[in-house]
Amino acid sequence: MKVVKLLASVIVITAFISCKNSSQETQTDKNASTTEISIPFEKHTLDNGLTVLFHEDKSDPVVAVALTAHVGSAREKEGKTGFAHLFEHLLFLESENLGKGGLDAMSARIGGAGANGSTSRDVTNYYQTVPKDALEKMIWAEADKLGYFINTVTDPVLEKEKQVVKNEKRQSVDNNAYGHESYVVGKNLYPEGHPYNWQVIGSLEDLQNASLQDVKDFYNDWYTPNNAVLTIAGDFDKDQALKWVEKYFGEIKRGKEVEKTKVALVQLKSNKNLYYEDNFAQTPRLGMNWPTIPNYHKDSYALKILGTYLSNGKKAPLNEVVVEGDQVADQAYAYNYTSELAGQFSIVARAYDGVDLDSVLTSVTKAMALFEKNGMSQNDLDRIKTGEETDFYQGLSSVLGKGFQLTQYQILAGDAGFLTEDVKNMQAVTVEDVKNVYKKYIKGQHYVMTSFVPKGSTALAVTDAQIADVVEEQIVENAEESFDASVTAQYERTPSSFDRTIEPEYGSTPTLAIPEVYREKLSSGITVLGIEDNEVPLVQLQLEIKGGMLLESTDKIGVSGMLADLMNKGTATKTAAELEEAIDQLGASIYVRSNNQSISISASSLSRNYDEVMKLVNEVLLEPRWDKGEFDLIKQQTLSQIQQQKASLRAIAGNQFDKLVYGEDHILAQNNLGTAQSVEEITIDDLKSYYNNYLSPQLASFKVVGDITKVDVNSSLQTLNEKWAKKEVIIPKIAPIEMPISSKVYFYDVPNAKQSILSFGHPSIPSTHQDFYKVEVLNYRLGGGGFASQLTQQLREGKGYTYGIRSGYSGSPIAGIFNISSGVRSNVTYESTVLVREILTNYGANFTEEDLEITKSYMIKSSARAFESQGAKLRMLSNIEEDQLPVDYALQRQKEVKNLSLENMKNLAQEYIHPEQMIYLIVGDKATQFDKLEKLGFGKPILLN
Structure with missing residues (x-):
């Protein structure tokens, strides 16, 4: 399973969506202003109930195809959980007409972006972006999922895929720090029998007990044309595509009528206080969860903004009190998570090593009291909405993103053209609305609280917490059932009016269009490369400076990483909070980061704000603040990150492999966070020394892509070119890496x-x-x-x-x-x-x-x-x-x-x-x-x- 983030509610002042129904009548919003971007689409409904959405975009010779079934874990029954996610896997394995390997085998030939899927509580997606000449092949293949698949599922196939899914659960849940947290919250936030009481991935026991008939019944109930949406977005001919859709999907039989699930809003009768000893957690984590409302409810917009305001930035109450004031946690954030039938508002705080969660709870309570006292300003609301606008455009930068947005609206809002209403709802949120949803859903309301603590550290849990019921899998040799995946399935073929075993031919071969690149060298030594791209009103850029960890000494690893972090925390004329506010007001992001071989400043912004963003980039690079308080906090957070890596088997493997392949003392063998000892010894003067000696324009390259001209880019670099002092820097040659003599x-x-x-x-x-x-x-x-x-x-x-x-x-x-x-x-x-x-x-x-x-x-x-x-x-x-x-x-x-x-x-x-x-x-x-x-x-x- 690859989780795909479907675009959430958005704010966009000048965008609208036009819709054509199957009779080609164009619907538009009469009140829509002049648009900067539009998402025209056509909607068709086949006789068997299949909904078809088309979005045409000729900017690249590709097309995205997504088949989405309105079935997730919410359609399952207790004791038979994990079926929706299991089918996400099964539908890639084989179908009657594609044969063994199914779409995955075909994808390898047609140059697809990797056929993939995702399952949520409410829907299951199957999607891929392919060269446009493969569109008919994709429509043929997706139709096989819906009408010519289930006969290929046999007991050996089912048994093998059960093992794959169980391995996924071990990887994403059982072997991860805090991996069981969602399970504990789900079981206690939603009452028994509620469709969200169990996890999307299901339980190992339910999966193992699933019979072949159970699986076939589930498929036949939910994988029907009238419970699915086919979305095609990109460079294609709509009339021809509709003929193909009717040919390949048209004779698939309609399923039972699907009624919308109805459940009462969740109401907790009391607070629940639970703890769990986590085998992988290195530090304790506190969670607080309140029941809220479903997708697109009028209050969901204000709740989303509330979560953003509480979490993001220096002035965010959770950061101001929990992280920086009391310094009991290295991260604290809030968010509103909505689904089709219900929602939940959550606050999460990951404490420092050895900090008891009672003190974290006290700190979180203080942060909420601060919000109650001060509320949020109109200025804060405006900057959050501007950020939503940028996020919206970024989500539309690919044809697959556009297709997903239309699909989500069609299934979960009942209208692929819901964008106009969605925008209006977000625009309408007021400061008073945010205050009201806090009072209605959070303040004084019952919640589920979780304390996840390291093994042997139950004393760190919140006082009076009760142990959470979690089923842990035991490691048992030869415990899995055997199967023979090579067995060819024997089945009766589903009849069709034509020979579906014949794979469609390719269309006309698309030519590879190379974007036009401009490049030059500035007098300061900065290399500039750019591409003009006006498909969406955004700009992305990166200023990269070679060096990174290569310029550090092995006894003080971590200097370049901490320098990058500190450069994010204000400039000579702006505190960290003021810098963040200036960035947010522009709907932009600016971030400095370091890796083994470079330090880079990355930024994205609305194109109309590019010049102002570049002024801030100049400040960040040329006028660091050197705030001692921020430095001390960064050091503390870096030490916590090093501790957290001990909880991740993948991080352990990465760090250990580097030491083995490069050699213990090789510079590239080091963890660029540093070690606990090296970080403790680093001073702010070490960061200043690195900055003054190693950040040189001769080692820098500036890459920019977006809705901005070369002339404007060059103009924006004038200050940097003139004021960034040249300095000769020699990057040390690294020692050669020796091949092992033997394994x-x-x-x-x-x-x-x-x-x-x-x-x-x-x-x-x-x-x-x-x-x-x-x-x-x-x-x-x-x-x-x-x-x-x-x-x-x-x-x-x-x-x-x-x-x-x-x-x-x-x-x-x-x-x-x-x-x-x-x-x-x-x-x-x-x-x-x-x-x-x-x-x-x-x-x-x-x-x-x-x-x-x-x-x-x-x-x-x-x-x-x-x-x-x-x-x-x-x-x-x-x-x-x-x-x-x-x-x-x-x-x-x-x-x-x-x-x-x-x-x-x-x-x-x-x-x-x-x-x-x-x-x-x-x-x-x-x-x-x-x-x-x-x-x-x-x-x-x-x-x-």
């Missing part, structure tokens, strides 16, 4: 881990190497192509060992790494490692002409959607600048792929994949998994902790 197995113990995190790999070539793109192509069928890759097909689809596994070549101009990563069921750690090693050993020898054909097809066709969004165009500029690529590198890569032969691929595999010279790192439960790993033949595993 070794390393183990990091996390007792009772339900999954083992695998991180296998070895050094490889830098991103500037002539073969770097070739090895990325090589990796597609190994582990870079999702469901098209051997690792996924064998470990997930064949064995059910994992929810996901990937491999990849990551590189910068100075270093490169080959890495395979996955979370596998704990009791198959050894078996998974053996299988990965086997796949790597045979990959080159077993690479076939079919593998080559599929790889070429994907790599060439997928380039049609390479530069759709502003973010994608900004990444293009980064590639050009960092790796010194030509502007048309995408076209050159197409030619390179076309010329690759089978012999080339086999030689690349032999040269760049070394399973016998590899680091095999496993983070998991030593008591049950460590000893077996000696059977790999690489000697006794080395215990790292």
